[in-house]
Each structure stands twice: as C-alpha cells, then as structure tokens.
Amino acid sequence: MSNILIIYSTTDGQTRNISQKLQQVIEQQGHKVSVIPVEDAPRIDLAAFDKIVLGASIRYGKHSPLITGFIEKNRALLESKPNAFFSVNVVARKPEKCRPEDNPYLQKFLRRISWTPRELAVFAGKIDYPSYRPIDRFMIRLIMWMTKGPTDPQAVIEFTDWQQVESFGKLVSAM
Ligand SMILES: Cc1cc2nc3c(=O)[nH]c(=O)nc-3n(C[C@H](O)[C@H](O)[C@H](O)COP(=O)(O)O)c2cc1C
Numbered sequence: 001m002s003n004i005l006i007i008y009s010t011t012d013g014q015t016r017n018i019s020q021k022l023q024q025v026i027e028q029q030g031h032k033v034s035v036i037p038v039e040d041a042p043r044i045d046l047a048a049f050d051k052i053v054l055g056a057s058i059r060y061g062k063h064s065p066l067i068t069g070f071i072e073k074n075r076a077l078l079e080s081k082p083n084a085f086f087s088v089n090v091v092a093r094k095p096e097k098c099r100p101e102d103n104p105y106l107q108k109f110l111r112r113i114s115w116t117p118r119e120l121a122v123f124a125g126k127i128d129y130p131s132y133r134p135i136d137r138f139m140i141r142l143i144m145w146m147t148k149g150p151t152d153p154q155a156v157i158e159f160t161d162w163q164q165v166e167s168f169g170k171l172v173s174a175m
C-alpha cells in the first residue's frame with residue numbers, strides 16, 4: 001500500500017472535483033490518498049508520502065503561480081518519488097488538444113518549469129457562465145466564440161471525461 005499525496009490548485013472547484021475522483025479511484029486500488037489545496041501545501045511534510053501528484057487549472061492562459069512556486073521550491077523532493085502532473089483547461093475539450101503532447105498550455109508550462117513530471121494528463125474542465133463575474137463571462141464567451149465553443153450565457157457545461165480521470169487514477173496507482 002502506498003501513501004499518496006494529491007495537491008491541487010483550483011479557482012472554481014473543478015480541479016478539486018477531479019482530485020477527489022482520483023482519490024476515490026486510487027483508494028479503490030488499496031492505497032491511502034490525501035488531497036490538499038496548494039495553499040495548505042507548505043504545512044505538509046512531503047517526505048512522508050510515497051508518491052506526489054499535482055493538478056492545476058488554467059485561467060487566462062496560465063496555471064496558478066502558487067503551483068509553479070511549489071514546484072520550484074520542491075523540485076528535488078518531487079523528483080525523488082514517483083510523481084505526476086495534470087492540467088485542467090477547456091481547450092482540452094478539443095480532441096486534437098486533449099493529450100499532454102498536444103495541449104498548448106501543458107507544453108508551455110513544461111518548458112517554463114525545471115521539473116519533468118513522470119506521468120502527465122490533461123483534462124477538459126467545466127464552463128459555468130452564470131457563476132462568473134461579468135468581465136470573465138464576457139471574456140470566456142468571446143474565447144468560446146472564437147474557438148467555436150458554447151456561448152449561451154446560461155450554459156453550464158462539464159467537458160470532463162471521467163473515464164479518462166479514472167484511467168489516470170489507475171496509472172498513478174501503478175506508477
Ligand atoms: C476567468 C477564466 C479564465 C479561463 N481561461 C482559460 C484559458 O485561458 N484557457 C482555457 O483553456 N480555459 C480557460 N478557462 C477554463 C477553465 O480552465 C475551466 O473552467 C476549468 O474547469 C477551471 O478549473 P477550476 O474550477 O479548477 O479552477 C478559464 C475559466 C475562467 C473562469
């Protein structure tokens with residue numbers, strides 16, 4: 001049995017939902033899983049875990065600086081254990097941009113950081129127009145209009161492929 005840590009960065013909760021689904025899947029494989037927000041990570045003894053998984057969503061083209069800062073501070077420790085990273089964004093709803101090697105945000109991120117995660121995943125996120133601030137709703141609808149996505153201001157659409165999340169959970173269990 002491994003003791004696995006999942007650290008996530010979220011704004012609207014979808015990356016937390018995905019992390020919790022991963023926890024469920026990995027626990028079904030007989031492991032112990034702790035899921036914590038990146039804000040709490042400095043208080044955690046990382047050395048106590050056998051494997052570490054990081055997950056973060058994209059907002060206006062970037063993952064949170066908190067996750068980047070965490071990676072840079074703990075790179076050596078991350079590399080000393082089986083590790084993985086997943087990104088959550090809505091560009092990944094497109095079949096040609098849903099794999100780690102062809103998702104532009106993940107690729108740009110990997111070029112920026114000094115850590116090379118052992119396993120990678122990209123998950124499509126969620127759009128929840130009614131819950132956004134007007135400026136964000138306007139901007140996301142504009143981006144969606146440009147990329148032929150949904151623009152109805154009442155739309156709430158979850159693009160996440162939970163089967164894909166489950167497969168990644170099994171991969172993490174086995175890594
Ligand atoms: C203000 C805002 C900006 C976003 N910017 C992007 C973006 O640049 N590219 C993209 O693919 N998705 C973008 N998204 C979509 C989010 O990545 C998606 O909603 C994801 O599910 C958010 O995850 P979270 O709930 O864990 O924060 C944006 C969403 C919001 C609300």
